[in-house]
Amino acid sequence: MSDDEAGKPGQAGPMPTGGPAPGPSGPLDPMVGARIAGRETLQRVLAALKDERGVQIEAVATALGALAGRACQLAATDGVQNRRPEYAGLTVMQVGSKDGQTYLMGPAINRPLAESQFSVWSLVAGYAQSKGAVLPDLGELFAHGTSTVGGPEFGRPRYAPGTAAPYLPVQYLAVWEPMLPHVVRFAPDPQQWPVVYGLAVQGLFESTGGQFDLAVLTRVVMDSAIATSKVVLAT
Numbered sequence: 001m002s003d004d005e006a007g008k009p010g011q012a013g014p015m016p017t018g019g020p021a022p023g024p025s026g027p028l029d030p031m032v033g034a035r036i037a038g039r040e041t042l043q044r045v046l047a048a049l050k051d052e053r054g055v056q057i058e059a060v061a062t063a064l065g066a067l068a069g070r071a072c073q074l075a076a077t078d079g080v081q082n083r084r085p086e087y088a089g090l091t092v093m094q095v096g097s098k099d100g101q102t103y104l105m106g107p108a109i110n111r112p113l114a115e116s117q118f119s120v121w122s123l124v125a126g127y128a129q130s131k132g133a134v135l136p137d138l139g140e141l142f143a144h145g146t147s148t149v150g151g152p153e154f155g156r157p158r159y160a161p162g163t164a165a166p167y168l169p170v171q172y173l174a175v176w177e178p179m180l181p182h183v184v185r186f187a188p189d190p191q192q193w194p195v196v197y198g199l200a201v202q203g204l205f206e207s208t209g210g211q212f213d214l215a216v217l218t219r220v221v222m223d224s225a226i227a228t229s230k231v232v233l234a235t
Contacts, residue, residue: 031195037186038199041067042207044182045200048175059165060204061217062157065224066169068120068197069113070176071190072229076108078190087111094232097150103230105146112194113229114138123198124221127205128214136219145226155227157220160213169224170231 042064049059079087090108097103107115114121125135148154155169187196201221205214 033186033188034192034195035199037183037192037196039203040182040186041179041196042200042203044179045175056165057204057208057212057217058159058163058220059167061201061220062165062167062169062224063172063175064197064201064204065157065221066172066228067176067179068194068201068221069169069225069228069230070173070233071193071197072109072113072120072225073104073231075112075190075194076106079111080108084191086116095149099150101150102232103149104232105230109229110142112191113225114142118195118198120194120198120201120225121222123195124201124205125218127202128218131205131210131214133214133218135215136222138222141219141222141226145223145230149230155224155231157223157227159220160216165220169228172224173228173231173233 045060045063045067046055049055049063073092076087076090076092078084080090080092087108090111091106092104092108093106095103095105112119116122121138125138129135144158145154148156157165157169159165183193183196187193205217208214208217
């Protein structure tokens, strides 16, 4: 399967930090809801993953990345089906793989994942870069995600040596439905959902207080998001 088949992502534009703030602030600004939902999402994920030893940062990064990928897939499906202008000419493709499964790929998914102004990549990598992190190469992240589809390494984030989350990204998607009502309460538009999870990751990175390598955590988030953006869930 080639990168052309999957739909190549472009480099993201200027990467905002601290959350997006387009347009006037106030109740009519849809980003206000996304910020509120992002904060609540982070707190709920932290609470869900806390055990007697506390919260494992790698697990939270994996979970938020996985949920962000799911959000991107649904935003793309919404954008294409409802013919939103920003998705004009973009598609979502079903692609079969050697493991007998069907995956979703294409430029419509790449848009909220890595190409729009407030994509997951822009929000996550933008914050990490603002703190001095040397970012992973976006093209390599997508190439890795595409080349591993159908194989044993698909959906396995690349952690720092000696660290890992207890579950794969796809397994963290079990909390998507329980989380959705809390997201929709403040961010009802599916186009906001990737922003919500990108902002939640920003909050996670901020909470680390410089004790973790944000370049590695950015890779974990994006490896997770790229993988789950391709996975077809049973409905």
